[in-house]
Each structure stands twice: as C-alpha cells, then as structure tokens.
Amino acid sequence: MMDRRSRRRKRTRKFLINLVVAVVAFVILAIELYPIAITVLNGFRRDIHILSGQPFKLSQLTLRSYQLVLKNAGFRIGMRNSIVVGLLSTFISLLVGAMASYGIARFKFKGRNSLAYSFLVLRMLPQVSLVIALYLMFSDIGLRDTISGLTLAHTSFNVPYVIWLLLPFFTAVDRAYEEAAMVDGCTRQGVFFRIFLPIVAPGLVVGAVFAFLNSWNEFMYALILTGVKAKTAPVAINGLLGGETLTWGQACAAGTIMLIPVFIFTLGMQKFLIRGITAGGVKG
Numbered sequence: 131m132m133d134r135r136s137r138r139r140k141r142t143r144k145f146l147i148n149l150v151v152a153v154v155a156f157v158i159l160a161i162e163l164y165p166i167a168i169t170v171l172n173g174f175r176r177d178i179h180i181l182s183g184q185p186f187k188l189s190q191l192t193l194r195s196y197q198l199v200l201k202n203a204g205f206r207i208g209m210r211n212s213i214v215v216g217l218l219s220t221f222i223s224l225l226v227g228a229m230a231s232y233g234i235a236r237f238k239f240k241g242r243n244s245l246a247y248s249f250l251v252l253r254m255l256p257q258v259s260l261v262i263a264l265y266l267m268f269s270d271i272g273l274r275d276t277i278s279g280l281t282l283a284h285t286s287f288n289v290p291y292v293i294w295l296l297l298p299f300f301t302a303v304d305r306a307y308e309e310a311a312m313v314d315g316c317t318r319q320g321v322f323f324r325i326f327l328p329i330v331a332p333g334l335v336v337g338a339v340f341a342f343l344n345s346w347n348e349f350m351y352a353l354i355l356t357g358v359k360a361k362t363a364p365v366a367i368n369g370l371l372g373g374e375t376l377t378w379g380q381a382c383a384a385g386t387i388m389l390i391p392v393f394i395f396t397l398g399m400q401k402f403l404i405r406g407i408t409a410g411g412v413k414g
Contacts, residue, residue: 166389173383180378195379196387199370205384208366213391214277215362216345219284223341224334226285227292232322234293235300236308246297253290257350260286265354275357283351288341295340299333300326335399342395346388363388 172180174191199205234246264283265274273279303326311321327334352362363384370381 169382169385170389171382172379173386175379177378180382195377195383198377199380199383199387202366202370202380204361204369205363205366208361208363209387211277211280211360212346212363212388215281215284215360216342218277218281219288219345220338220341222281222285223288223292224337227289227337228296228327228330228334229322230289231293231296232300232326235297246293249290249293253287253294257287261350261354264351268355274355275360277360280352280355280360280362283355284345284348288344291344292337292341295337296330296333299330303329339396339399343392346392 171188173195174193175187176190176192176194179187179190230249234242264286268274268276268279268283273282307325307329308321311325312318316324347364348362349364349368352360352365353368356362356365367381367384367388370377370384
C-alpha cells in the first residue's frame, strides 16, 4: 500500500515538474517569437494601420512595403555588404581562431593560461569603448567606410569567441593521432589541416554559425565605421526610421528580409550545429 502511494507521489511530482517546465518554456518561446511575429505581420500593413494600436489586425494586407524596400538602392547595397562582410569575417575568424586555439591547447609555454584569458577579457570589452579608437585608426590608414575595414572590425570581436569555443574540441583530441601523423612524416601544418580540422569540424560549424550571426546582426561598428559605400543592412534599416517620415512598414519588411538568410544559414547547418554543441558540452 505504501509503495503504491509512493509511486503515485513520484508520478504526480514528475508530472508537475514537467508541467512547470513546459509552461516556462512556452512563455519564453512566446516572448522570443512575439517581436518576430509583429515584425513579419507589420511588413504587410500600411503605416497608418501599424500606428492604429491593433497589432494583429489582418485586414488590408499589402506587399507595398516589400516592393519599396526591394527598390531601395541603399538597402540592396546594405544587404550585399552584410553578406560579404559576414562571410569574410567568419572565414578569417575561423582560420585565425582555430590556429590560436590549436596552439593554446596543444603547446605548453609560459603564460599560456594568461594568454587564453586575455582573449576572453577582450571579448567582454564593450564595443563602445573600442569603436572610437578604431574610427581614428581606420581614418588614418584609409580603411574607414570600406569592406576591408569593417571585416577587420567584425573579425576582432569574433576571433576571441571562436578561440574559446574551439578550445574544448582541440583539448579532447587524443595525442596519439598527432604522434602517429608526425611519425609518418606529416609536418605540423599537415597535422593541423589534415588531422585536427576534420576532427573538430563540428566545433568549426558552431563557430561559423555564431560568428556569422554576430557579424550579420552587428550595428554599432557598422554605424560609426561606415558611410555610404560599406554600410550594412542594419544601418540601412536604421536609415528608414531616421528620416522626416517614419516608414514603419518598410522597416518591418526590411527586418523580415534580414531574417531570411539567418534562417537559411542556421537551418542548413542544423544537424552539424546540434552535433557540435553536444560534442563541445560533453568534451568540455
């Protein structure tokens, strides 16, 4: 009798815990999805209806805002620049970050831990404390308002993140692989590119996704370090709201268009992303 009651209590407790977790997860998901839903919906509404105080009113939907945004040369240039800067900074961040992470994980030298933590400290620095110095430096060397300059700026805050993300992956690789390759005559560069990179590929995918998203969503560096030539999509959207007339419908349509590459990039690498996060969590 007591065992039956005990099992019933355990089942009830488990049910209540699962219910609470489900409710909390639903609330968090609703909070996260609400702004996205409002943005997507308002892209199909006129400004007068957006400002009417009825966010979910579905009458008189139109594609006018999307047509105007896609005809906007400034936004098209911003989208192109965002894609180029995002891909370039992701590639450079992965290459530099993987090499640095490999060196920290596989070589023993004085100050190794201090060096690793210095990268973490750099990642924690607020962008506003660095952007003015970058502005002055880029102005002196001719990199302000250029794709190259913005790519370097984005790479500067992506590299520390990639280094720390890849450290558990490189540390977990058995030294037997490295020693066997060296015995067979493989160079240090060959060991890195032929042995380690394929093994830590899930971590590289995770780093690529987060580095690209960091660059794609970045606003402050792009706003201050660029002008007309190298401005990105977030800056172009800000321009839609900075004129004499607030074009809320166009801004929402532009924001919705910006979501499309993010979903494609993330969903396309979903399998590798989950595998990389899981592997990093287990090995770390």
